[in-house]
Amino acid sequence: MNPHAAVSVRQSRWVPAAALLLAMTTSCTGSASGNGAAAAFKPGAAGVGDRLFPALGNGGYDVAHYGLTLDYVPETNRLKGTAVITARATQDLSRFNLDLSGLRVRRATVQGATARYTREKDELQVTPAKPVEEGDTFRTVVTYDGTPRTIEDDDGSLEGWIETDDGSTALGQPAGSMTWFPGNHHPSDKATYDITVTVPKDADGDPYDVVSNGELTTEEDNGETVTRHWRTEEPMAGYLAQLAVGYFEVHKGRTDDDLPVYVAVDPDESENAADVKELVPEIVGWASDRFGPYPFSSTGAVVDHVPELGYALETQTKPYFDEAPDETLLVHELAHQWFGNSVTPRQWKDIWLSEGMATYAEWLWEEERGGRKTDEIFEDFYDGKDSESEGIWAFPPADPPSAARVSDPPVYGRGAMVVHKVREAVGDGTFFDILRTWTRQHRHGNADTGQFIALCEGKSGKDLTNLFDVWLFDKKKP
Numbered sequence: 001m002n003p004h005a006a007v008s009v010r011q012s013r014w015v016p017a018a019a020l021l022l023a024m025t026t027s028c029t030g031s032a033s034g035n036g037a038a039a040a041f042k043p044g045a046a047g048v049g050d051r052l053f054p055a056l057g058n059g060g061y062d063v064a065h066y067g068l069t070l071d072y073v074p075e076t077n078r079l080k081g082t083a084v085i086t087a088r089a090t091q092d093l094s095r096f097n098l099d100l101s102g103l104r105v106r107r108a109t110v111q112g113a114t115a116r117y118t119r120e121k122d123e124l125q126v127t128p129a130k131p132v133e134e135g136d137t138f139r140t141v142v143t144y145d146g147t148p149r150t151i152e153d154d155d156g157s158l159e160g161w162i163e164t165d166d167g168s169t170a171l172g173q174p175a176g177s178m179t180w181f182p183g184n185h186h187p188s189d190k191a192t193y194d195i196t197v198t199v200p201k202d203a204d205g206d207p208y209d210v211v212s213n214g215e216l217t218t219e220e221d222n223g224e225t226v227t228r229h230w231r232t233e234e235p236m237a238g239y240l241a242q243l244a245v246g247y248f249e250v251h252k253g254r255t256d257d258d259l260p261v262y263v264a265v266d267p268d269e270s271e272n273a274a275d276v277k278e279l280v281p282e283i284v285g286w287a288s289d290r291f292g293p294y295p296f297s298s299t300g301a302v303v304d305h306v307p308e309l310g311y312a313l314e315t316q317t318k319p320y321f322d323e324a325p326d327e328t329l330l331v332h333e334l335a336h337q338w339f340g341n342s343v344t345p346r347q348w349k350d351i352w353l354s355e356g357m358a359t360y361a362e363w364l365w366e367e368e369r370g371g372r373k374t375d376e377i378f379e380d381f382y383d384g385k386d387s388e389s390e391g392i393w394a395f396p397p398a399d400p401p402s403a404a405r406v407s408d409p410p411v412y413g414r415g416a417m418v419v420h421k422v423r424e425a426v427g428d429g430t431f432f433d434i435l436r437t438w439t440r441q442h443r444h445g446n447a448d449t450g451q452f453i454a455l456c457e458g459k460s461g462k463d464l465t466n467l468f469d470v471w472l473f474d475k476k477k478p
């Protein structure tokens with residue numbers, strides 16, 4: 001999905017180099033139809049050109065919608081899926097790639113006609129029977145099955161499809177969503193989703209629960225199985241897609257703004273997570289007052305019981321927790337709904353815009369709840385007195401040196417320090433105006449570091465070059 005003109009300008013800026021290279025090596029085989037006109041049709045690039053994740057995402061098209069119909073059996077950890085991907089071609093396409101890791105593809109069609117496909121590493125390459133013209137909206141259907149993979153990232157953390165003691169969870173940051181559905185899995189291509197999942201009833205006849213992003217639209221009892229349909233109406237980056245299968249206690253409510261709240265809690269965590277159902281609406285209300293209107297049509301949380309996972313994720317509308325979260329972590333993941341989920345980093349190197357802001361939200365919450373003042377937290381980070389400040393000087397926040405380090409402390413702690421420095425420089429009135437303008441201008445889109453700097457300078461009328469050079473870009477500790 002590409003709601004803002006700026007996004008397509010950006011794509012045409014970084015796709016060509018890779019696309020050209022591919023076209024040169026494949027032009028003689030690129031045409032499936034064999035007619036003369038197809039000579040101008042070229043393969044879509046195998047990546048969008050992300051500096052840290054070169055193979056992530058794909059060029060030549062822009063996905064508008066994913067319709068995923070899945071069948072999952074927890075006992076065997078087998079998944080069967082059909083992905084219906086509706087996309088618009090951004091070039092004349094002889095063929096295109098989807099990101100997919102593991103699983104077996106049984107069939108692919110484009111516009112209803114059987115398509116040829118090949119697989120290499122995490123790329124599924126699809127050659128439609130008839131090339132797709134630039135500007136056309138086309139529908140690709142991929143049927144697949146298998147045991148979905150768990151990915152171990154360079155930093156040792158697990159993502160992708162993860163089995164739990166009572167089911168499974170799917171987590172996609174930065175690349176894990178390709179383990180359970182094919183797609184354009186770079187954050188720059190956001191889309192809406194319908195996720196429909198059928199799971200069996202267990203030996204006692206109790207159905208497994210299925211929790212995903214957005215709103216539950218239908219629930220069906222098929223006798224031996226149940227089917228749940230979740231809909232995400234607002235654009236979502238692939239890394240924020242979530243699916244949790246297991247047993248959950250569900251708490252439904254409403255925020256003061258009448259937003260539906262859906263909190264799913266693993267029974268093993270129900271005691272420790274007792275306050276989550278009240279805290280979610282409270283924090284969402286608090287954050288809306290500071291960051292602008294809540295961007296999605298529902299909110300909530302999934303509190304699972306997978307303590308060995310060791311992290312939480314800001315999955316869209318319902319952040320996912322591997323165990324009962326404390327208040328600070330809830331604030332962090334809910335703040336991501338504005339910073340990261342609605343306004344999504346354009347490339348992975350821009351992730352400080354997401355993590356720095358979510359961390360700064362923690363500071364604001366602490367200050368307003370009678371804890372340390374944000375100035376003091378800043379000093380504690382600078383002096384190394386805050387436990388979260390460990391490792392924050394390893395690299396400048398806007399420039400993670402490798403994919404393995406996109407979730408390292410500088411992006412969080414020093415990122416929040418940059419935000420605090422901006423607040424100091426422009427004053428509270430302008431600072432909160434900047435945050436609200438940011439979430440309004442880039443709502444449901446992508447944004448980058450240059451745009452943030454330009455907004456800060458535009459709103460304050462100040463030249464902030466030195467501030468950003470020193471705090472955001474310089475390798476040294478300021």
Ligand code: TRP
Binds near residue numbers: 311312333407
């Ligand atoms: N984004 C998560 C958070 O801040 C943390 C996280 C989990 C993460 N997995 C990641 C960050 C992979 C970057 C990459 O709560």
Ligand code: ZN
Binds near residue numbers: 336355
């Ligand atoms: Zn975060």
